[in-house]
Amino acid sequence: MLTSLLLAAGCSGKVDPAGSGGGDPGGGGSSAETGGGGGELPVRCLLPADPGRCDAAFPKYRYDPAAGACREFTYGGCEGNENxxxxxxxxxxxxRGELPxxxxxxxxxxxxxxxxxxxGACDTANAENFRxxxxxxxxxxxxxxxxxxxxxxxxxxxTEAERTTQYFTxxxxxxxCVVLDVRESPLTECTVDSDCALRDGLGCCEGCDGTGIVALNQSAELDALVCPAGMGACPPCAPVFPDGMTAVCSSGRCQPQMPATP
Structure with a gap:
């Protein structure tokens, strides 16, 4: 179901108050998915409101997934989609039915x-900003x-020291699917500074832009958390870290640390 959320559009170039395709009480095209009747909502009911490209004004109804109800809207008379x-x-x-x-x-x-x-969430973000x-x-x-x-x-x-979004995956x-804050996971546990290493982000392939730096335990198995099965080799990349930044162990957690300013 999740992989079938494809937009449906009509084909008629002339104004048609019933909508292109026709054939069912909704006037919106194929009748193969009109019966909700339980289970998951039909794909057509998940499509966004689309008045089409014509300039007529026909009152129609469409399903609003955000509201969980049918709403009236104005249809222009051609094209559009099956909702x-x-x-x-x-x-x-x-x-009728439940959202996937x-x-x-x-x-x-x-x-x-x-x-x-x-x-998108801006720095400084916390876990509640994501799902x-x-x-x-x-x-x-x-x-x-x-x-x-x-x-x-x-x-x-x-500043790089103020960034937080890089800690979430x-x-x-x-x-x-759950939001993971690596600062509260075994990925950042440590006992001494030498346990820790800097990394450019939490992507499957390490970044190269020198922003969003995290510090992880050198033995952390990040790949198992974020990489697809059968992931091949990552493109060559030499991470560039901010001047003077090091990975330290503080209160049992690896953290990036910038040198103290004079």
């Missing part, structure tokens, strides 16, 4: 980290959030 119904009753009949669970997983590589808001979902549910998550057209501003500038635990 379009002639009546409230037709919409409610077609769109986008938090399920089989392996760490199934999971990705997304922002809880419409715009972990199955990467196949990315489009559905966008639909549920309803952030289309939201203009996001630039994040405030922060997504992994799979007991069949659920």
């Amino acid at each position: 379009r119904f002639d009546s409230l009753a037709a919409c409610e009949e077609a769109c 669970d986008i938090g399920v997983c089989n392996a760490p590589s199934d999971c990705i980290l997304v922002s809880r808001g419409c715009c 972990a979902i199955n990467r196949a549910g990315t489009r559905l998550n966008e639909i549920i959030q309803g952030c289309g057209g939201v203009a996001c501003g630039a994040c405030p500038e922060v 997504a992994t799979c635990e007991a069949g659920r």
